[in-house]
Amino acid sequence: MGNSRIIVAIDSQEKHKAVDLARNLSDDIFGVKINWPLVLEEGAGIISKISRYSRAICDFKVADIPNTNRLIAEKVHSHGAYGIIAHAVTGEDSLRAITGVSPDLKLITVVAMSHPGAQAFLNPLSERLIAVARSVGSYGIVAPGNATGIIARLRADAGEMRIFSPGIGAQGGNPVEAIKAGADYVIIGRTIYQSDDPMEAVSRYNAEISASGIR
Amino acid sequence: MGNSRIIVAIDSQEKHKAVDLARNLSDDIFGVKINWPLVLEEGAGIISKISRYSRAICDFKVADIPNTNRLIAEKVHSHGAYGIIAHAVTGEDSLRAITGVSPDLKLITVVAMSHPGAQAFLNPLSERLIAVARSVGSYGIVAPGNATGIIARLRADAGEMRIFSPGIGAQGGNPVEAIKAGADYVIIGRTIYQSDDPMEAVSRYNAEISASGIR
Numbered sequence: 001m002g003n004s005r006i007i008v009a010i011d012s013q014e015k016h017k018a019v020d021l022a023r024n025l026s027d028d029i030f031g032v033k034i035n036w037p038l039v040l041e042e043g044a045g046i047i048s049k050i051s052r053y054s055r056a057i058c059d060f061k062v063a064d065i066p067n068t069n070r071l072i073a074e075k076v077h078s079h080g081a082y083g084i085i086a087h088a089v090t091g092e093d094s095l096r097a098i099t100g101v102s103p104d105l106k107l108i109t110v111v112a113m114s115h116p117g118a119q120a121f122l123n124p125l126s127e128r129l130i131a132v133a134r135s136v137g138s139y140g141i142v143a144p145g146n147a148t149g150i151i152a153r154l155r156a157d158a159g160e161m162r163i164f165s166p167g168i169g170a171q172g173g174n175p176v177e178a179i180k181a182g183a184d185y186v187i188i189g190r191t192i193y194q195s196d197d198p199m200e201a202v203s204r205y206n207a208e209i210s211a212s213g214i215r
Numbered sequence: 216m217g218n219s220r221i222i223v224a225i226d227s228q229e230k231h232k233a234v235d236l237a238r239n240l241s242d243d244i245f246g247v248k249i250n251w252p253l254v255l256e257e258g259a260g261i262i263s264k265i266s267r268y269s270r271a272i273c274d275f276k277v278a279d280i281p282n283t284n285r286l287i288a289e290k291v292h293s294h295g296a297y298g299i300i301a302h303a304v305t306g307e308d309s310l311r312a313i314t315g316v317s318p319d320l321k322l323i324t325v326v327a328m329s330h331p332g333a334q335a336f337l338n339p340l341s342e343r344l345i346a347v348a349r350s351v352g353s354y355g356i357v358a359p360g361n362a363t364g365i366i367a368r369l370r371a372d373a374g375e376m377r378i379f380s381p382g383i384g385a386q387g388g389n390p391v392e393a394i395k396a397g398a399d400y401v402i403i404g405r406t407i408y409q410s411d412d413p414m415e416a417v418s419r420y421n422a423e424i425s426a427s428g429i430r
Contacts, residue, residue: 011286012286012290035279035283035286036251036275036279036283036286036287037283037286037287037290039254039255040254040259040287040290040291041259041290043258043259044255044256044258060251061277061278061279061283062276063276063278063302064250064251064276065328065329065330066330066332068250068251068252068276071226071227071251071252072251072252072255075227075252075255075256076255087278089304089336089337090328090330090332090333090336090337091330091331091332091333091334091335091336091337092332092335093330093331093332094330094332095332113280113305114280115280115281115305115306115308115309116306116308117281117305117306117307117308117309117310118305118306119306120306120307120343120347121304121305121306121340121343121344122304122305122306125336128335128336129336132335
Protein backbone atom coordinates (compact mmCIF):
# COMPACT_ATOMS: atom_id res chain seq x y z
CA MET A 1 0.00 0.00 0.00
CA GLY A 2 1.40 3.33 -1.02
CA ASN A 3 1.61 6.58 0.91
CA SER A 4 1.00 8.86 -2.01
CA ARG A 5 -1.74 11.48 -1.82
CA ILE A 6 -3.27 10.16 -5.03
CA ILE A 7 -6.44 8.10 -5.24
CA VAL A 8 -7.38 6.77 -8.66
CA ALA A 9 -11.09 6.88 -9.51
CA ILE A 10 -12.18 4.08 -11.79
CA ASP A 11 -15.49 4.26 -13.60
CA SER A 12 -17.57 1.48 -15.08
CA GLN A 13 -16.29 1.99 -18.61
CA GLU A 14 -12.89 0.86 -17.37
CA LYS A 15 -13.97 -2.25 -15.52
CA HIS A 16 -11.30 -4.44 -17.00
CA LYS A 17 -8.65 -1.96 -15.92
CA ALA A 18 -9.77 -1.58 -12.32
CA VAL A 19 -7.95 -4.55 -10.80
CA ASP A 20 -4.91 -4.14 -13.07
CA LEU A 21 -4.54 -0.53 -12.03
CA ALA A 22 -4.83 -1.44 -8.34
CA ARG A 23 -2.14 -4.11 -8.76
CA ASN A 24 0.27 -2.16 -10.93
CA LEU A 25 -0.01 1.15 -9.12
CA SER A 26 -0.30 -0.22 -5.59
CA ASP A 27 2.95 1.29 -4.29
CA ASP A 28 2.48 4.64 -5.97
CA ILE A 29 -1.07 5.55 -5.05
CA PHE A 30 -2.98 5.81 -1.80
CA GLY A 31 -6.01 3.90 -3.04
CA VAL A 32 -8.67 3.28 -5.66
CA LYS A 33 -12.12 4.84 -5.64
CA ILE A 34 -14.95 2.80 -7.13
CA ASN A 35 -18.63 3.62 -7.59
CA TRP A 36 -22.05 2.02 -8.07
CA PRO A 37 -21.91 1.81 -11.88
CA LEU A 38 -18.79 -0.36 -11.58
CA VAL A 39 -20.43 -2.58 -8.94
CA LEU A 40 -23.58 -2.92 -11.05
CA GLU A 41 -21.35 -4.10 -13.87
CA GLU A 42 -18.97 -6.32 -11.94
CA GLY A 43 -20.73 -7.30 -8.72
CA ALA A 44 -19.53 -6.64 -5.19
CA GLY A 45 -16.61 -9.03 -5.75
CA ILE A 46 -14.76 -6.17 -7.44
CA ILE A 47 -14.31 -4.62 -3.97
CA SER A 48 -12.46 -7.73 -2.73
CA LYS A 49 -10.34 -7.94 -5.86
CA ILE A 50 -9.16 -4.35 -5.57
CA SER A 51 -8.65 -4.66 -1.80
CA ARG A 52 -6.06 -7.37 -2.38
CA TYR A 53 -3.72 -4.75 -3.85
CA SER A 54 -4.82 -1.33 -2.70
CA ARG A 55 -7.21 0.56 -0.44
CA ALA A 56 -10.68 0.36 -1.95
CA ILE A 57 -12.84 3.38 -1.26
CA CYS A 58 -16.48 2.76 -2.11
CA ASP A 59 -17.92 6.02 -3.35
CA PHE A 60 -21.53 4.97 -2.86
CA LYS A 61 -22.96 8.32 -1.69
CA VAL A 62 -24.93 6.28 0.82
CA ALA A 63 -28.09 8.18 1.80
CA ASP A 64 -30.65 5.83 3.30
CA ILE A 65 -32.30 5.09 6.64
CA PRO A 66 -29.97 3.82 9.41
CA ASN A 67 -30.79 0.14 8.95
CA THR A 68 -30.13 0.15 5.20
CA ASN A 69 -26.96 2.22 5.62
CA ARG A 70 -25.74 -0.38 8.11
CA LEU A 71 -26.47 -3.28 5.76
CA ILE A 72 -24.60 -1.55 2.91
CA ALA A 73 -21.62 -0.80 5.19
CA GLU A 74 -21.52 -4.36 6.55
CA LYS A 75 -21.44 -5.75 3.03
CA VAL A 76 -18.72 -3.35 1.93
CA HIS A 77 -16.68 -4.14 5.04
CA SER A 78 -17.02 -7.90 4.47
CA HIS A 79 -15.40 -7.37 1.06
CA GLY A 80 -12.40 -5.69 2.68
CA ALA A 81 -13.04 -2.09 1.70
CA TYR A 82 -10.92 0.62 3.30
CA GLY A 83 -13.58 3.29 3.24
CA ILE A 84 -17.12 4.18 2.29
CA ILE A 85 -18.48 7.53 1.19
CA ALA A 86 -21.86 8.55 2.61
CA HIS A 87 -24.02 11.67 2.71
CA ALA A 88 -24.37 13.71 5.90
CA VAL A 89 -27.64 15.22 4.69
CA THR A 90 -29.68 12.17 5.71
CA GLY A 91 -28.69 12.87 9.30
CA GLU A 92 -26.60 11.77 12.24
CA ASP A 93 -28.36 8.44 12.90
CA SER A 94 -27.84 7.29 9.32
CA LEU A 95 -24.10 8.02 9.60
CA ARG A 96 -23.76 6.39 13.03
CA ALA A 97 -25.22 3.23 11.53
CA ILE A 98 -22.10 3.13 9.34
CA THR A 99 -19.46 4.02 11.94
CA GLY A 100 -21.00 1.34 14.16
CA VAL A 101 -20.10 -1.42 11.71
CA SER A 102 -16.34 -1.57 12.35
CA PRO A 103 -13.51 0.77 13.34
CA ASP A 104 -11.67 -0.68 10.34
CA LEU A 105 -14.13 0.78 7.85
CA LYS A 106 -13.41 4.49 7.39
CA LEU A 107 -16.41 6.73 6.96
CA ILE A 108 -15.84 9.57 4.51
CA THR A 109 -18.71 12.03 4.56
CA VAL A 110 -20.09 14.22 1.78
CA VAL A 111 -20.51 17.78 3.01
CA ALA A 112 -20.34 19.61 -0.34
CA MET A 113 -20.44 18.70 -4.03
CA SER A 114 -19.19 20.32 -7.21
CA HIS A 115 -22.03 20.03 -9.74
CA PRO A 116 -24.37 23.03 -10.25
CA GLY A 117 -27.31 21.31 -8.52
CA ALA A 118 -25.32 21.13 -5.28
CA GLN A 119 -25.78 24.88 -4.91
CA ALA A 120 -29.52 24.49 -4.39
CA PHE A 121 -29.52 22.55 -1.14
CA LEU A 122 -26.28 20.82 -0.14
CA ASN A 123 -23.58 23.46 -0.32
CA PRO A 124 -25.50 26.09 1.65
CA LEU A 125 -25.71 23.46 4.43
CA SER A 126 -21.98 22.64 4.37
CA GLU A 127 -21.14 24.10 7.76
CA ARG A 128 -23.91 22.16 9.47
CA LEU A 129 -23.11 19.01 7.49
CA ILE A 130 -19.46 19.17 8.53
CA ALA A 131 -20.53 19.49 12.16
CA VAL A 132 -22.55 16.28 11.78
CA ALA A 133 -19.61 14.58 10.08
CA ARG A 134 -17.38 15.48 13.05
CA SER A 135 -19.90 14.51 15.68
CA VAL A 136 -20.23 10.96 14.36
CA GLY A 137 -16.45 10.51 14.12
CA SER A 138 -16.00 10.58 10.36
CA TYR A 139 -12.49 9.77 9.25
CA GLY A 140 -12.75 12.22 6.43
CA ILE A 141 -14.93 14.46 4.30
CA VAL A 142 -15.30 14.95 0.57
CA ALA A 143 -14.68 18.42 -0.83
CA PRO A 144 -14.63 19.35 -4.53
CA GLY A 145 -11.05 19.59 -5.75
CA ASN A 146 -11.99 21.94 -8.55
CA ALA A 147 -13.30 24.51 -6.07
CA THR A 148 -10.34 25.43 -3.89
CA GLY A 149 -12.40 28.12 -2.17
CA ILE A 150 -14.71 25.44 -0.79
CA ILE A 151 -11.76 23.28 0.33
CA ALA A 152 -10.16 26.18 2.17
CA ARG A 153 -13.43 27.10 3.87
CA LEU A 154 -14.07 23.49 4.97
CA ARG A 155 -10.44 22.96 6.06
CA ALA A 156 -10.89 25.29 9.00
CA ASP A 157 -13.86 23.30 10.31
CA ALA A 158 -12.55 19.85 9.42
CA GLY A 159 -10.32 19.47 12.47
CA GLU A 160 -8.67 16.07 12.44
CA MET A 161 -10.79 14.84 9.55
CA ARG A 162 -8.97 14.18 6.30
CA ILE A 163 -10.17 15.95 3.16
CA PHE A 164 -10.63 13.85 0.01
CA SER A 165 -10.97 15.91 -3.15
CA PRO A 166 -12.35 14.58 -6.44
CA GLY A 167 -12.60 16.62 -9.64
CA ILE A 168 -8.85 16.72 -10.30
CA GLY A 169 -7.51 16.44 -13.83
CA ALA A 170 -10.16 16.16 -16.56
CA GLN A 171 -12.69 18.02 -14.40
CA GLY A 172 -10.43 21.00 -14.02
CA GLY A 173 -8.89 20.67 -10.57
CA ASN A 174 -5.15 20.88 -10.05
CA PRO A 175 -3.68 18.50 -7.46
CA VAL A 176 -1.13 20.95 -6.06
CA GLU A 177 -3.69 23.75 -5.76
CA ALA A 178 -6.17 21.41 -4.07
CA ILE A 179 -3.56 20.21 -1.56
CA LYS A 180 -2.39 23.75 -0.87
CA ALA A 181 -6.01 24.71 -0.18
CA GLY A 182 -6.21 21.93 2.39
CA ALA A 183 -6.91 18.62 0.67
CA ASP A 184 -5.15 15.55 2.10
CA TYR A 185 -5.90 13.29 -0.86
CA VAL A 186 -6.66 14.11 -4.48
CA ILE A 187 -8.91 11.83 -6.49
CA ILE A 188 -7.94 11.61 -10.15
CA GLY A 189 -9.74 9.61 -12.81
CA ARG A 190 -9.50 9.92 -16.55
CA THR A 191 -6.09 11.62 -16.77
CA ILE A 192 -4.66 8.50 -15.13
CA TYR A 193 -6.73 5.54 -16.34
CA GLN A 194 -7.19 6.86 -19.86
CA SER A 195 -3.50 7.59 -20.13
CA ASP A 196 -1.45 5.35 -22.42
CA ASP A 197 0.84 4.83 -19.47
CA PRO A 198 -1.04 5.13 -16.15
CA MET A 199 2.11 4.40 -14.12
CA GLU A 200 3.91 7.27 -15.78
CA ALA A 201 0.91 9.56 -15.25
CA VAL A 202 0.85 8.69 -11.54
CA SER A 203 4.62 9.24 -11.25
CA ARG A 204 4.23 12.62 -12.88
CA TYR A 205 1.48 13.64 -10.45
CA ASN A 206 3.50 12.37 -7.46
CA ALA A 207 6.55 14.30 -8.66
CA GLU A 208 4.48 17.44 -9.20
CA ILE A 209 3.15 17.22 -5.65
CA SER A 210 6.64 16.56 -4.20
CA ALA A 211 8.20 19.38 -6.21
CA SER A 212 5.66 21.84 -4.89
CA GLY A 213 7.20 21.48 -1.45
CA ILE A 214 4.04 20.17 0.18
CA ARG A 215 4.92 17.67 2.85
CA MET B 216 -48.55 -7.51 -13.61
CA GLY B 217 -51.08 -6.71 -10.94
CA ASN B 218 -53.00 -3.52 -10.32
CA SER B 219 -52.95 -3.71 -6.56
CA ARG B 220 -51.70 -0.76 -4.54
CA ILE B 221 -49.21 -3.01 -2.75
CA ILE B 222 -45.47 -3.05 -3.37
CA VAL B 223 -43.47 -5.71 -1.54
CA ALA B 224 -40.09 -4.57 -0.20
CA ILE B 225 -37.50 -7.33 -0.15
CA ASP B 226 -34.36 -6.95 1.89
CA SER B 227 -31.05 -8.74 1.54
CA GLN B 228 -31.79 -11.28 4.28
CA GLU B 229 -34.51 -12.67 2.04
CA LYS B 230 -32.56 -12.91 -1.15
CA HIS B 231 -33.73 -16.42 -1.94
CA LYS B 232 -37.33 -15.31 -1.61
CA ALA B 233 -37.11 -12.25 -3.82
CA VAL B 234 -37.69 -13.91 -7.19
CA ASP B 235 -40.17 -16.46 -5.77
CA LEU B 236 -42.24 -13.67 -4.27
CA ALA B 237 -42.23 -11.73 -7.53
CA ARG B 238 -43.38 -14.82 -9.43
CA ASN B 239 -45.97 -16.07 -6.97
CA LEU B 240 -47.47 -12.71 -6.12
CA SER B 241 -47.23 -11.14 -9.56
CA ASP B 242 -50.99 -10.76 -10.11
CA ASP B 243 -51.74 -9.56 -6.62
CA ILE B 244 -49.16 -6.85 -6.10
CA PHE B 245 -48.12 -3.74 -8.00
CA GLY B 246 -44.41 -4.44 -7.80
CA VAL B 247 -41.34 -5.37 -5.81
CA LYS B 248 -38.97 -2.88 -4.19
CA ILE B 249 -35.33 -3.90 -3.93
CA ASN B 250 -32.35 -2.08 -2.43
CA TRP B 251 -28.55 -1.91 -2.52
CA PRO B 252 -27.90 -4.58 0.15
CA LEU B 253 -29.76 -7.10 -2.03
CA VAL B 254 -27.83 -6.06 -5.14
CA LEU B 255 -24.51 -6.27 -3.25
CA GLU B 256 -25.49 -9.82 -2.31
CA GLU B 257 -26.97 -10.98 -5.60
CA GLY B 258 -25.56 -8.75 -8.31
CA ALA B 259 -27.51 -6.57 -10.71
CA GLY B 260 -28.98 -9.69 -12.35
CA ILE B 261 -31.56 -9.79 -9.56
CA ILE B 262 -33.22 -6.76 -11.21
CA SER B 263 -33.71 -8.70 -14.46
CA LYS B 264 -34.97 -11.79 -12.65
CA ILE B 265 -37.61 -9.86 -10.74
CA SER B 266 -38.57 -7.83 -13.81
CA ARG B 267 -39.61 -11.03 -15.59
CA TYR B 268 -42.55 -11.36 -13.21
CA SER B 269 -43.27 -7.99 -11.65
CA ARG B 270 -42.36 -4.32 -11.67
CA ALA B 271 -38.92 -3.92 -10.09
CA ILE B 272 -38.45 -0.64 -8.27
CA CYS B 273 -34.81 0.00 -7.42
CA ASP B 274 -34.73 1.86 -4.13
CA PHE B 275 -31.18 3.08 -4.54
CA LYS B 276 -31.58 6.55 -2.99
CA VAL B 277 -29.39 7.77 -5.84
CA ALA B 278 -27.57 10.96 -4.78
CA ASP B 279 -24.55 11.57 -6.98
CA ILE B 280 -23.34 13.99 -9.65
CA PRO B 281 -25.33 13.98 -12.91
CA ASN B 282 -22.92 11.74 -14.82
CA THR B 283 -22.87 9.02 -12.16
CA ASN B 284 -26.65 9.21 -11.67
CA ARG B 285 -27.03 8.69 -15.42
CA LEU B 286 -24.72 5.67 -15.43
CA ILE B 287 -26.63 4.08 -12.54
CA ALA B 288 -29.98 4.73 -14.23
CA GLU B 289 -28.76 3.34 -17.58
CA LYS B 290 -27.64 0.15 -15.89
CA VAL B 291 -30.88 -0.23 -13.98
CA HIS B 292 -32.88 0.41 -17.16
CA SER B 293 -30.85 -2.16 -19.11
CA HIS B 294 -31.93 -4.74 -16.53
CA GLY B 295 -35.58 -3.95 -17.15
CA ALA B 296 -36.41 -2.05 -13.97
CA TYR B 297 -39.74 -0.26 -13.77
CA GLY B 298 -38.54 2.53 -11.53
CA ILE B 299 -35.64 4.03 -9.64
CA ILE B 300 -35.70 6.00 -6.40
CA ALA B 301 -33.40 9.02 -6.20
CA HIS B 302 -32.85 11.96 -3.88
CA ALA B 303 -33.98 15.46 -4.86
CA VAL B 304 -31.54 17.04 -2.43
CA THR B 305 -28.58 16.66 -4.81
CA GLY B 306 -30.39 19.01 -7.18
CA GLU B 307 -32.25 19.32 -10.45
CA ASP B 308 -29.36 18.45 -12.78
CA SER B 309 -28.71 15.16 -10.97
CA LEU B 310 -32.39 14.19 -11.35
CA ARG B 311 -32.59 15.26 -15.01
CA ALA B 312 -29.66 12.94 -15.69
CA ILE B 313 -31.99 10.10 -14.67
CA THR B 314 -35.16 11.20 -16.48
CA GLY B 315 -33.03 11.64 -19.59
CA VAL B 316 -32.19 7.94 -19.74
CA SER B 317 -35.55 6.61 -20.94
CA PRO B 318 -39.24 7.51 -20.66
CA ASP B 319 -39.73 3.85 -19.69
CA LEU B 320 -37.77 4.21 -16.47
CA LYS B 321 -39.93 5.91 -13.85
CA LEU B 322 -38.18 8.35 -11.55
CA ILE B 323 -39.50 8.28 -8.00
CA THR B 324 -38.03 11.09 -5.94
CA VAL B 325 -37.27 11.25 -2.23
CA VAL B 326 -38.66 14.46 -0.74
CA ALA B 327 -39.01 13.34 2.90
CA MET B 328 -37.89 10.41 5.05
CA SER B 329 -39.16 8.83 8.24
CA HIS B 330 -36.09 8.24 10.43
CA PRO B 331 -35.21 10.79 13.15
CA GLY B 332 -32.17 12.11 11.26
CA ALA B 333 -34.40 13.24 8.40
CA GLN B 334 -35.71 16.03 10.63
CA ALA B 335 -32.31 17.73 10.64
CA PHE B 336 -32.03 18.63 6.98
CA LEU B 337 -34.32 16.81 4.56
CA ASN B 338 -37.82 17.17 5.94
CA PRO B 339 -37.59 20.92 6.53
CA LEU B 340 -36.76 21.18 2.79
CA SER B 341 -39.69 19.01 1.66
CA GLU B 342 -41.66 21.76 -0.05
CA ARG B 343 -38.67 22.87 -2.10
CA LEU B 344 -37.66 19.26 -2.82
CA ILE B 345 -41.13 18.46 -4.12
CA ALA B 346 -40.96 21.49 -6.40
CA VAL B 347 -37.71 20.10 -7.85
CA ALA B 348 -39.29 16.65 -8.21
CA ARG B 349 -42.16 18.18 -10.22
CA SER B 350 -39.96 20.37 -12.34
CA VAL B 351 -37.91 17.44 -13.62
CA GLY B 352 -41.01 15.37 -14.39
CA SER B 353 -40.78 12.77 -11.64
CA TYR B 354 -43.34 10.02 -11.96
CA GLY B 355 -43.70 9.83 -8.23
CA ILE B 356 -42.40 10.81 -4.83
CA VAL B 357 -41.63 8.83 -1.69
CA ALA B 358 -43.44 9.83 1.51
CA PRO B 359 -43.25 7.98 4.84
CA GLY B 360 -46.32 5.76 5.27
CA ASN B 361 -46.03 5.84 9.04
CA ALA B 362 -46.39 9.63 9.09
CA THR B 363 -49.79 10.35 7.56
CA GLY B 364 -49.44 14.03 8.39
CA ILE B 365 -46.47 14.28 6.02
CA ILE B 366 -48.32 12.35 3.29
CA ALA B 367 -51.32 14.66 3.53
CA ARG B 368 -49.13 17.76 3.43
CA LEU B 369 -47.18 16.52 0.40
CA ARG B 370 -50.33 15.30 -1.40
CA ALA B 371 -51.45 18.86 -1.98
CA ASP B 372 -48.19 19.76 -3.72
CA ALA B 373 -47.68 16.46 -5.54
CA GLY B 374 -50.05 17.24 -8.43
CA GLU B 375 -50.03 14.38 -10.90
CA MET B 376 -47.10 12.65 -9.19
CA ARG B 377 -47.88 9.33 -7.54
CA ILE B 378 -47.04 8.92 -3.84
CA PHE B 379 -45.17 5.76 -2.80
CA SER B 380 -45.22 5.13 0.95
CA PRO B 381 -42.85 2.77 2.77
CA GLY B 382 -42.98 2.07 6.50
CA ILE B 383 -46.23 0.09 6.39
CA GLY B 384 -46.68 -2.97 8.62
CA ALA B 385 -43.74 -3.76 10.90
CA GLN B 386 -42.67 -0.10 10.95
CA GLY B 387 -46.05 1.03 12.21
CA GLY B 388 -47.85 2.40 9.16
CA ASN B 389 -51.35 1.25 8.27
CA PRO B 390 -52.05 0.82 4.54
CA VAL B 391 -55.60 2.15 4.65
CA GLU B 392 -54.62 5.20 6.69
CA ALA B 393 -51.71 5.92 4.35
CA ILE B 394 -53.91 5.65 1.27
CA LYS B 395 -56.61 7.81 2.83
CA ALA B 396 -53.94 10.43 3.58
CA GLY B 397 -52.99 10.46 -0.09
CA ALA B 398 -50.63 7.56 -0.85
CA ASP B 399 -51.12 5.80 -4.19
CA TYR B 400 -48.97 2.80 -3.35
CA VAL B 401 -48.02 1.29 0.00
CA ILE B 402 -44.69 -0.47 0.39
CA ILE B 403 -44.82 -3.40 2.80
CA GLY B 404 -41.90 -5.60 3.81
CA ARG B 405 -41.61 -7.95 6.73
CA THR B 406 -45.32 -8.49 7.39
CA ILE B 407 -45.50 -10.00 3.90
CA TYR B 408 -42.19 -11.72 3.25
CA GLN B 409 -41.74 -13.00 6.79
CA SER B 410 -45.30 -14.32 6.83
CA ASP B 411 -45.74 -18.10 6.71
CA ASP B 412 -48.05 -17.50 3.79
CA PRO B 413 -47.08 -14.35 1.86
CA MET B 414 -49.90 -14.84 -0.66
CA GLU B 415 -52.45 -14.90 2.12
CA ALA B 416 -50.87 -11.82 3.73
CA VAL B 417 -51.10 -9.94 0.43
CA SER B 418 -54.70 -11.03 -0.09
CA ARG B 419 -55.57 -9.81 3.37
CA TYR B 420 -53.98 -6.40 2.70
CA ASN B 421 -55.72 -6.14 -0.67
CA ALA B 422 -59.06 -7.04 0.94
CA GLU B 423 -58.51 -4.52 3.72
CA ILE B 424 -57.84 -1.78 1.19
CA SER B 425 -60.89 -2.76 -0.92
CA ALA B 426 -63.14 -2.99 2.12
CA SER B 427 -62.18 0.52 3.17
CA GLY B 428 -64.03 1.82 0.12
CA ILE B 429 -60.94 3.48 -1.39
CA ARG B 430 -61.12 3.27 -5.13
